Amino acid sequence: MRAQIIDGKAIAQQMRDEVAVEANALAEQGWQPRLVSISVGDMAASELYVRNQQRSAESAGVQFEARNYPEDISLEQLTGVLQGLNGDPRVNGIIIQRPLPAHIPVKTLQKAVHPLKDVEGMHPASIGNIVYNDLALGPCTAVAAVEILKTLPLQMEGLNVTVIGHSEIVGKPIAFLMMGLGATVTVCHHMTRSVAMHSRAADAVFVAVGKPGLVTGDMIKPGAAVIDIGINRVDGKTVGDADFDSCAEVAGWITPVPGGVGPVTVATLMKNAVLATRMQKDHYRDSYARTDV
Structure with missing residues (x-):
């Protein structure tokens, strides 16, 4: 049975609908x-x-x-x-x-x-807060990838996760986000001796390296989730870091590229925008509210 293709566009649309309700409420205020x-x-x-x-x-x-x-x-x-x-x-x-x-x-x-206007979650304070499981304004791509995994019928606590790629704004934050959810996380990088050994043992694999076709079907545990964050141009086409066809034959779920993590990343940016607005509203209220009445 081929993997179920995760519809990032549908997830993003639901997020935007929820964000619109919040945005309208803030606008009325x-x-x-x-x-x-x-x-x-x-x-x-x-x-x-x-x-x-x-x-x-x-x-x-x-x-x-x-x-x-x-x-x-x-x-x-x-x-x-x-x-x-x-x-x-x-x-x-x-x-x-x-x-x-x-x-x-x-x-x-x-x-x-x-930091209160850092909707991309790129400020050192925003990245650092993840270590303390403070997810106020997390880096959008990492948060989006984890949110996609959370839509699947998988128990996050104790889940074996392999993250391939350890960048400061994607791989490392994903690892901390998943640990915050109770997962057991392995992070692979260019000095890892056998990436396949780790990915084959994982219930979920995140890959964000920038190398098309890096992850193949023989590197995936049957029934595992593959969250492909890579964006590469090959022969005029946009492809991810996972070889989609071979991985789809083995995995339980897989994100397409395009149409997977990308739309959810942009929706997460809008979610952060609304959250940042609410945080600023509260900041101004607390800083300038009258105390003599």
């Missing part, structure tokens, strides 16, 4: 959720992402503004832009589009975004 997207220079590489984010935002009741700055903008100027957005109560979330010019390090910009 004077807190319309609003995102600002920052891109620098040629937008060709990020144009599709921005367009998808804007479309998702509109369907989720979140306002979206895309700003593009010239290629030669200095790091100091761009940091000043972010500081202005941090201090603007009308802006609830900031997105840093990649790639950026070589003279603007992305980590510096991520640190410049206020």
